[in-house]
Amino acid sequence: MIRTLLQTALSGALLTWACIPAHAQPNDAAAQDYIKTLTDMGFPAPKENQLVHIPPTMEDLEDADIHPELKRVIRRGYDLFTNTQQLRGENVFNNMNCSSCHLGEGRMPFSAPIWPAAVTLPDYRGKNGHVNSLEERIAGCFAYSMNGKPPAYGSDNMIALSAYHSWLATGVEMYPKQAIYGRGFPAPERPxxxxxxxxxxxxxxxxxxxxxxxxxxxxxxxxxxxxALWGDGSNNWGAGMVRIFTAAGFIKNNMPLGQPRSLSDQEAWDIAYFMVSQERPQDPRYTGDVKATAEKHSNFHKHSMYGKVRDSDGRLLGDHDNTGSKPFLKPDNIQPRSFK
Structure with a gap:
């Protein structure tokens, strides 16, 4: 009974948005309804030069003119994305699903919808300093946000997740020249x-x-x-959500659930600051010294509280060897790339 109520509350929070049809063109009535739904919820309207894409749904998949085996693989990717806990103890070592951060089955704008990754990768990523493929980007989510070990590149599960990403991008050209409306977790200006x-x-x-x-x-x-937002059941210190501006953007645009953009900018930033100032499993890139690790990855951790002293009690955050329930520090399939 409790589980049913929770599922109803979660789905109801996104119901109005999810009912907008897919495949609408920018000037279609459906697209206008889509934009109106978002603006009525408090989201900004798209700018004139922004790309607006309405990702297809799983219902659309049933009518799609593609091979039945591809449909099956996309369904598997959807299942893994929305219930990543089925890989717990193998690839996932915390309480997260992919859809914990990417709401609305990965389709929700302003909640880091996942389809842009399928049309903008391969691309350079500052976090690891080289050009990343779609599979490598997904692998990073497992290593950091799931505090786990990614499925092997080219494995059935990795291909299924990649296929689901690509299905949601149906109709969008590769490397679009326009800025993408609703991409990422756009944060309000920092107070x-x-x-x-x-x-x-x-x-x-x-x-x-x-x-x-x-x-x-x-x-x-x-x-x-x-x-979980912190502690052993949450993401580790290498996850994107530990950056204060990322957390503030997620909170402002998506929380409390069903009440997006109901918090003031100051409130969203303050909650984010409190949330990312709590302990969590160690960054997989840990060198044995938190200060040295933070400095080595300063382009990332300058936006987090990792290696910094918490004002409330003087604690040096991240100064530990705890990896949560994960029996290793760094996944063996997360490696540097040189293309030489």
Whole structure:
């Protein structure tokens, strides 16, 4: 009963948006309805030169003129994306699903919809300093956000996830010249000051009912209903969500669930500051010294609290060897690339 109620609440939060038909062109009535739905929810309207894409749904897949075997693989990718916990203990070592961050089955704008990855990769990525493929980008999510080990490149599961990404990008040209509307977790302008204590109070008022006071989230029947935001069940210190601006963008545009953009910019940043100032499993790139690791990856960690002293108690964040429930530090299939 509890599980059913949670699923209903989650799906209901995105119901209005999900009912907009796919494959609409920018000037179609469906596209205009899509944009109106988003603007009515408080999201900005697309700029004149932005690419607006309405990803197809799994219902659209049934009518698609593609090979039945490809349909089966796409369905498998969807299943893995929305229930990544089925890989727990093998590829996933925390309480996260891919859809924990990429809401609306990876289709929701302003919640890092996943289809742009299929049409903008391969591309250079500053996080690891080389050109990444779509599979490598997915692998990074497993290594950091799932605190796990990616499925092998070219494996059935990796191909299925890649196929689902590509299916959602149906109709979009490769390397689009226009900026993509609703891409990523766009953050509001950062306030002059962030408050840990105010963020703690706001978290208790707005977030704890789902994610618990200790940030551990909620699981029902061994399935994640609401993900852990910190602690052993959450992402590790290398995940994109530990960057304050990323967390602030996600919170502003998506939280509380079903009430997007209801928090002020200051409130979103303060909650993000509090959330990313909590401990979590070690960054897989850890060298044995948190300060040295933070410095080595300063282009990433300059935006996080990793290797910094928390104001509330003077704790040096990330100064530990804890890898959560994962019995290793770094996945053996995450390696540098030189193309030489």
């Amino acid at each position: 002059e000051e962030l408050s840990y204590s105010r963020g703690k109070e706001l978290y208790a008022e707005n977030c704890a009912v789902c994610h618990q006071e200790d940030g551990s989230g909620m699981r029902v029947d061994d399935q994640t209903a609401y993900p």
